[in-house]
Structure formats: C-alpha cells, structure tokens
Amino acid sequence: MKDFIYNGQPARVVFGRGALASLEREIDLLQASRALVLSTPEQQDQARRIADLLGSRAAGIFARAVMHVPIETARQARDEARRLGADCAVAIGGGSTIGLGKAIALDSGLPILAIPTTYAGSEMTPIFGITEAGLKKTGKDPRVLPRTVIYDPDLTLTLPQALSITSGMNAIAHAAEGLYARDGNPIMELMAEEGIRALARALPAIRRDAGDLEARSDAQYGAWLCGTVLGNVGMALHHKLCHTLGGTFNLPHAEVHTIILPHAIAFNAAAAPDAMRRIERALDAAGRASAAAALFDLARDNGAPVALKDIGGIAEADLDRAADLVVSAPYWNPREIDAAQRGDIHRLLSNAYHGIRPD
Ligand SMILES: NC(=O)C1=CN([C@@H]2O[C@H](COP(=O)(O)OP(=O)(O)OC[C@H]3O[C@@H](n4cnc5c(N)ncnc54)[C@H](OP(=O)(O)O)[C@@H]3O)[C@@H](O)[C@H]2O)C=CC1
Numbered sequence: 001m002k003d004f005i006y007n008g009q010p011a012r013v014v015f016g017r018g019a020l021a022s023l024e025r026e027i028d029l030l031q032a033s034r035a036l037v038l039s040t041p042e043q044q045d046q047a048r049r050i051a052d053l054l055g056s057r058a059a060g061i062f063a064r065a066v067m068h069v070p071i072e073t074a075r076q077a078r079d080e081a082r083r084l085g086a087d088c089a090v091a092i093g094g095g096s097t098i099g100l101g102k103a104i105a106l107d108s109g110l111p112i113l114a115i116p117t118t119y120a121g122s123e124m125t126p127i128f129g130i131t132e133a134g135l136k137k138t139g140k141d142p143r144v145l146p147r148t149v150i151y152d153p154d155l156t157l158t159l160p161q162a163l164s165i166t167s168g169m170n171a172i173a174h175a176a177e178g179l180y181a182r183d184g185n186p187i188m189e190l191m192a193e194e195g196i197r198a199l200a201r202a203l204p205a206i207r208r209d210a211g212d213l214e215a216r217s218d219a220q221y222g223a224w225l226c227g228t229v230l231g232n233v234g235m236a237l238h239h240k241l242c243h244t245l246g247g248t249f250n251l252p253h254a255e256v257h258t259i260i261l262p263h264a265i266a267f268n269a270a271a272a273p274d275a276m277r278r279i280e281r282a283l284d285a286a287g288r289a290s291a292a293a294a295l296f297d298l299a300r301d302n303g304a305p306v307a308l309k310d311i312g313g314i315a316e317a318d319l320d321r322a323a324d325l326v327v328s329a330p331y332w333n334p335r336e337i338d339a340a341q342r343g344d345i346h347r348l349l350s351n352a353y354h355g356i357r358p359d
C-alpha cells in the first residue's frame, strides 16, 4: 500500500426516491429559515415546486442561472440574496445552477443545499467557476462545498436521454482521471471504480427507457461517487483538454467530455496501467477491449457523439490553437506534457475531431 493523505470533505447526502420530501427538515438542520431557490429559466417550474414545499422558509426564487456562471449573473444573485435576507441557497438543476449557488457562497458564506438533476458532480466539490470578460476562472474554496445534497432520482426523469448519456460520461471522466491522480488514494480509487461501474450499468438502461427509475438511481449513485472523486483529487490531461475546448471555443460541456475521454485515456494508458485495469474491470471489458476503446464504445453504443466535427463550433484548423494552449499551461499528468508532446496532443485532438476509435 502506498502512503497517502485523505481529506474527508463534509457533506450530508440524502439519497433515494422521494428524498425531496425531506427538504424542510434539511433546511431546519442547516438552521436556516429563508432560502433563496436557484434554477435556470427553463427549470423554474421545479424551482416553484421547491418554494411551495418550503412554504414560509422560501425567501424567493432566482431563476436566471446560465452555463459557466457569468460574473454579472453571480452579482445579481448575490444582490438578490442580500435584498431578501436569505440565509441559505437551494440550487435545483445541473452544474450551471449549482455553480451559481457556489458563486453566492464564495462571497457570502451562505450554506448551499444542492438538488442535482444532471450527473456532472459539482454538488460534491469545493470547486467553483466564474466567467468574467469571456474568461472562466476556477478555484477551490471549502465555503462553496454544498452542506447538504438531496439526490432524488424522480427529479431526473425529465433529463433528456441524450443529455443523460453525455452527463454520465462527464461523471465517468472525473473517476477515470481520479484513478491516476498524483494525489490519489485507495479510498478514492474504490469510489472511482464503483462510480464508473454504476454509470456503465445505468446508461444503457436509461438509453432504452428514460423512465427506468432503477437506472436513474444507479446513475445518481455513480454521479455522487464520481463527483466526490473530482472534489478530492486533482484532474489531469482530459480535464485540461475539455476546459480548453469548452472555454476557448464555447463547446458544450458534457459532449466535449464524452468525445475527448477515450482519447485522453489512450494517451495516458501506458503511464497508468493500474488505472486502466480498474477502468476495464468497471466497464466489464477486461480481456475484451482496452479502457479507451471500452469508453468509446460506451458512448457510441448509447447514441452519444464521438466526433468533435459532429457537434459544431470548432473547425479542424482550430486544433492547432487548442494543442498550443494545452501544452503551454498543462495540468499535472501521469505522462508528462511539455512542448515536445505537442504533436501527440494534436494527433489526440485530430482523432477526437474525426471520431476515430482508439485501439
Ligand atoms: N465546479 C465543479 O465541480 C463542476 C462544475 N461543472 C460545471 O457545470 C456545468 C456543466 O454542468 P451540467 O450539469 O452538464 O450543465 P447544466 O447545469 O447547464 O445542465 C445541462 C443541461 O441539462 C438540462 N437539465 C438539467 N436538469 C434538467 C431536468 N431536470 N430536466 C430537463 N433538463 C434538465 C439543462 O436544461 P435547462 O438549461 O433547460 O435547464 C441543461 O440544458 C459547466 O459549466 C461545468 O464547468 C461541472 C462539473 C463539476
């Protein structure tokens, strides 16, 4: 057993069908009594339902969350929280809405109760992201870690099948990179492998039937585990590639993760054999396909995009700039990234652009 440091991050998790019914109790446990409910404009019916459930504990609704937390939106939400005298924020939705809650908490220290409806995993991390003048800055602060998370699979039934698959692949990416993290530890490895296994079981079932509650529950369980890994250990080349492509070319978050993951894993395979073995085991691919190929198959066989050229927003000529950005400020990676790797990074991006199955 290698030496390691494990930093437990406190979050209370209420998990299961109908868990939303515990909302009032959970707000009381936070010793809060004026909740500002957050959502995207499209999910405001959900936000209203939350406010109805909270009754007099609801201070108001702010239904203006958008992708990547623009600083202007974060400021408006903070002002609204102050104006209403809110003493906690309830974020219902995906990473965008939970990210808005984090932006409020970063400034005010208000506790967040998160009710995730995608599998992105932000609810389990102390990582925040805020976009200013077109540039997304991320950081870590324990104040933004939601204090309570309610996972209720009933609330995910409306998440479209295509988005469910790509969001699930986004979660798997956290776990896959957690398996070769520089600051990894055996507890995170257990969580990562189990998280990948749960999602690999859930995604084909959701693809067959979006209303399969057992599969929805498995997917949330997997997302919780994978999000916990993201919150506890450092991410590497795959996340760097996705943040570059998402940030510079404004490509859709979950789709980019889905397309890049097999290629980033193939790039790192020789440098992280134990991680590959665990991914293959979790995907039930051992002896049949490499970790990279099995991830590609999981996405492709469930109808997810596997080629950057198919999602638009980036031309093949842009890959030069993307490769330059990745090698100029790399994240730590098990296979070292420096200027000498630029050609290989470009090749990785080109394979992802054309949707070539890694072997
Ligand atoms: N800080 C962290 O640790 C992390 C941050 N993130 C950040 O979060 C964002 C990505 O998160 P993600 O969850 O993919 O993105 P969003 O929160 O933007 O949600 C993605 C899509 O899911 C839809 N959706 C969500 N819930 C429902 C529902 N109940 N029914 C129907 N549709 C629904 C949204 O629709 P609509 O817009 O119509 O509401 C939206 O189109 C990125 O900005 C990423 O950087 C991601 C992971 C971790």
Ligand SMILES: O=C(O)/C=C\C(=O)CC(=O)O
Pocket: 099, 120, 127, 128, 129, 138, 170, 239, 242, 243
């Ligand atoms: O960009 C952020 O908001 C922070 C982390 C992530 O998005 C993680 C991810 O790439 O899924």
